[in-house]
Amino acid sequence: MGGKDLDALIEERRKRYGVAEMIEELQLEERLLYANRTARVTKGGRRFSFSALVVVGDRRGFVGFGHGKAKEVPLAIAKAIEQAKKKIIKVPIVEGTVPHDVVGHFGSTKIIVIPARRGTGVVAGGAAKPLFELAGYTDVLTKIIGSTNPDNVVRAVFDAFLQLKTPEQVAEERGLSVDEIYKRYNVYVNPQLRVKLYYPWRGVHG
Numbered sequence: 001m002g003g004k005d006l007d008a009l010i011e012e013r014r015k016r017y018g019v020a021e022m023i024e025e026l027q028l029e030e031r032l033l034y035a036n037r038t039a040r041v042t043k044g045g046r047r048f049s050f051s052a053l054v055v056v057g058d059r060r061g062f063v064g065f066g067h068g069k070a071k072e073v074p075l076a077i078a079k080a081i082e083q084a085k086k087k088i089i090k091v092p093i094v095e096g097t098v099p100h101d102v103v104g105h106f107g108s109t110k111i112i113v114i115p116a117r118r119g120t121g122v123v124a125g126g127a128a129k130p131l132f133e134l135a136g137y138t139d140v141l142t143k144i145i146g147s148t149n150p151d152n153v154v155r156a157v158f159d160a161f162l163q164l165k166t167p168e169q170v171a172e173e174r175g176l177s178v179d180e181i182y183k184r185y186n187v188y189v190n191p192q193l194r195v196k197l198y199y200p201w202r203g204v205h206g
Contacts, residue, residue: 006106006155009162010087017090019062026062026088030081031055031130033150035073053127053150054080056088057134063161064088065131065154089158092166094182096138099167104160109152113160114141127153135161 014020033053039046050073057063064087068079092099097115104111111128116139122132124142127150132140144153165173167181174181 006159006162007087010089010158013089013162014087019088019090022062023085023088026058028056028058028062028085028088029134030084031134032077033127033130033154035076038069050076052076052080053154054084055127055130055134055154056081056084057131057136059134059136061090061093061136062088063091063131063135065158067151089161091135091161092164093136094167097140098137099164099170102160102163104156104158104163106155106159107149107152108147109149109156110145111153111156111160112143112145113157115139116141126150128157131157 031054033055035050035052037048037050039048041047049069049071051067051069052073053065053067054077055063055065064084066080066082066084066087068076068081068083070076070079094115096118097120098113100115102113104113116123118139120139120141122129122137122140124132124140125144126148128142128144131154132142144156147153168178170176171178171181
């Protein structure tokens, strides 16, 4: 997914949930993913500047990311935080994990996100883990394929977030009751039951 498409989807999600009006009420945590020094060669010599990538979230379903540039690190971080607040979206959380499997893409990066049962923890690497933690997920399985560049990974995770649907949304689309969706969900997130459900001839360890 391209950067412009992702930004448009983020803005659409923010408007749908009225996130802009909630920002002041959110108790946000901030996490710096990196602060890099960049140099531009000019006629008078090299001019240095710094770029920073920051993630913010309240651990209750709201998460955002931002990128800032400035001549000093603190200023670059401050700009990144301000941009992150403008990209905060609401994500669905069911029993501490994602509602369903999803695959996020950005550039040459792909991330596979799978629900996990309670006690699994956030199994994610690189820049992906802070995003899931600050969003409020406590149990989730992920796998990054392709580039592990932090900028790409963060945007790929957000692409995955934007594809997630709540059990209520799925129930409405499929014409089922919410209770039926939750019943299927409980089987789905339990690895032992998943084996028995899809591979009845295999044992739990088969």
